[in-house]
Amino acid sequence: MAQxxxxxxxxxxxxxxxxxxxxxxxxxxxxxxxxxxxxxxxxTTVLEAILDVKKHFDHSVAVRYSCRQATCGSCGMIINGxxxxxxxxxxxxxxxxxxxxEPMNNFPIIRDLAVKFERLFDTHHKIKPYLxxxxxxxxxxxxxxxxxxxxxxxxxxxxxxxKCGLCNSACPTMATDSSFVGPQALAQAxxxxxxxxxxxxxxxxxxxxxxxxxxxxxxxxxxSQVCPKGVDPAMGIQxxxxxxxxxxx
Amino acid sequence: MRESTIMxxxxxxxxxAVALVAVHILMRMTMNFADSLEYETVLANYKFIPYAIMxxxxxxxxxxxxxxxxxxxxxxxxxxxxxxxxxxxxxxxAMFGLIAYGSRTIIMTNMGxx
Numbered sequence: 284m285a286q287x288x289x290x291x292x293x294x295x296x297x298x299x300x301x302x303x304x305x306x307x308x309x310x311x312x313x314x315x316x317x318x319x320x321x322x323x324x325x326x327t328t329v330l331e332a333i334l335d336v337k338k339h340f341d342h343s344v345a346v347r348y349s350c351r352q353a354t355c356g357s358c359g360m361i362i363n364g365x366x367x368x369x370x371x372x373x374x375x376x377x378x379x380x381x382x383x384x385e386p387m388n389n390f391p392i393i394r395d396l397a398v399k400f401e402r403l404f405d406t407h408h409k410i411k412p413y414l415x416x417x418x419x420x421x422x423x424x425x426x427x428x429x430x431x432x433x434x435x436x437x438x439x440x441x442x443x444x445x446k447c448g449l450c451n452s453a454c455p456t457m458a459t460d461s462s463f464v465g466p467q468a469l470a471q472a473x474x475x476x477x478x479x480x481x482x483x484x485x486x487x488x489x490x491x492x493x494x495x496x497x498x499x500x501x502x503x504x505x506x507s508q509v510c511p512k513g514v515d516p517a518m519g520i521q522x523x524x525x526x527x528x529x530x531x532x
Numbered sequence: 533m534r535e536s537t538i539m540x541x542x543x544x545x546x547x548x549a550v551a552l553v554a555v556h557i558l559m560r561m562t563m564n565f566a567d568s569l570e571y572e573t574v575l576a577n578y579k580f581i582p583y584a585i586m587x588x589x590x591x592x593x594x595x596x597x598x599x600x601x602x603x604x605x606x607x608x609x610x611x612x613x614x615x616x617x618x619x620x621x622x623x624x625x626a627m628f629g630l631i632a633y634g635s636r637t638i639i640m641t642n643m644g645x646x
Contacts, residue, residue, distance in 0.1 A: 460608045492536045494607055494616065527536045528543075 298322045299374055301332050303344055304385040307394050316383070317341070323374045329382060330358050330369035333396070345395035353511055356447030360396050361385040366449040366509045387452035403448050406468035410490055412475065415483025428480040441474035441519050443512040450506035450516045462495035466506035469497055470516035473523040488527060497523055538600060545597040552590050559583070578641035591634040599627040 301321045306314040319340055321332045330348055337344050346369070348358040353371040362372055362384055374382060390398035414428075450466040451457050457465055472491050476484045491497045500520045507517040525531040560568045567573060577583050603623040607616060640646050 456608060460611065462611045463608075492534055494535055495611070496535060498535050498539045499604070499608060528540065 297324075299332070299379070300381045301336060302381060302383040303333065303336065303395065304383075305344070305395050306386070306392055308392055314385075317344075325373070325375040327374050328370050329360075329362055329367075329372045329374060329377075329384060332374060332382070333369060333384065345393065345397045347397045354445060356445035359387050359447040359449045359452065361387060361452070366452040368447060368449070368511045371511050387448060389452050389454065389457040390448060398448075400446075400448060403446065403451055403465065403467060406464050407446060407471060409464070410468045410472040410475075411483055411487055412471050414475065414478065414481050415486065416481065430479055434479040437479070438474045438477040441470050441477070441514055441516075444471060444474070444514050445512055447511065449509045449511065450514075453505040453509040455503050455505065456499050456501060460495060460499055463499050464491055464496050466500070466516035466520065469500065469523060470506075470514055470519035472497075473519035476523060476526060484526070488523075491523070492527060497527065542597060542600050545593040549590060549593040549597060552586055552593065555586065556590060575641060575646070578638055579644070581642070584638050584642050588635060588638050591638070592631055595627045595630050595634075599623045599630075 298320050301319045302316045304314050305317050319336045321335055323332060333346050349355040351370045353368050358369040359366060360369055363377055363379060363382060366387055384396060386392050386396050386398050392398055454466050456463050472487050475481050476487055497520060502517060504517045507515045603619055606619045
């Protein structure tokens with residue numbers, strides 16, 4: 284089904300070949316690539332190139348996106364073999380005349396570049412991604428839960444997670460273990476365990492302490508390499524292990 | 533057993549095995565390699581009770597560590613309740629089998645039955 288189409292743009296001097304993976308699990312037996320020649324400027328992102336294709340050639344290309352500024356975590360995909368956010372990846376920085384976009388690994392495909400996030404959201408929900416304590420600030424004489432800057436530093440890096448799923452896509456354990464909690468959920472478990480306001484450490488550690496939990500991480504570190512927000516899930520997992528082995532309390 | 537307990541045992545057995553195997557290698561270096569593999573030398577090692585105890589400990593530590601490692605690999609390859617139970621109990625049975633067979637060799641040799 285390879286197809287070559289080009290967008291006429293006299294003003295632009297540079298163009299790339301954009302290869303888009305096309306696959307509809309209800310109809311197709313295997314993934315195929317469609318090729319488009321797309322003009323770009325040094326600020327053009329991969330998402331903009333895909334939207335150009337949708338606008339000028341084939342509006343049926345399925346892609347999930349929203350904010351276009353690396354905040355919503357919707358446009359994760361494999362770009363030239365590496366999980367990245369399409370809105371956060373400029374074509375000029377890829378240093379290649381051919382840009383190949385595919386759906387994220389380790390996620391079921393809905394169609395083309397759009398994948399199902401159920402597993403990610405389920406595991407995220409499973410680790411209780413909220414402050415867990417019996418008392419609340421709604422009590423009559425209670426005030427806000429104050430934190431020192433040092434206490435904030437313990438977890439703030441991990442609070443930057445936008446649930447884009449790139450870490451899960453890059454994780455080699457996720458590829459073979461369909462029950463693995465995954466780096467995203469584990470990093471978020473650490474985010475709340477390390478929060479001085481949270482009182483749910485024991486229950487949270489118990490949740491991830493099973494045969495497909497934290498111990499199945501082999502510290503490949505690929506999750507941290509691909510994180511667009513600098514969350515470093517691999518470090519979070521190792522710090523979390525420190526709690527479980529009794530090195531941290 | 534909780535997975536964290538199993539993994540603490542996994543790491544502990546690895547560290548202890550490294551220490552004891554180092555002692556074992558050092559002991560072998562007291563003579564040249566070919567002599568240390570002589571039939572009579574091996575029998576003498578088994579009959580020297582402290583050394584036989586150390587060999588037994590190495591056997592137990594490496595069996596626990598190795599079979600748990602195998603269990604972990606198999607659990608990552610495939611999932612499913614029945615499969616996971618079969619892998620866990622299978623590895624446990626294989627571990628006890630290997631320890632029993634190795635211990636039998638050490639004990640029989642130590643008692644002069646070989």
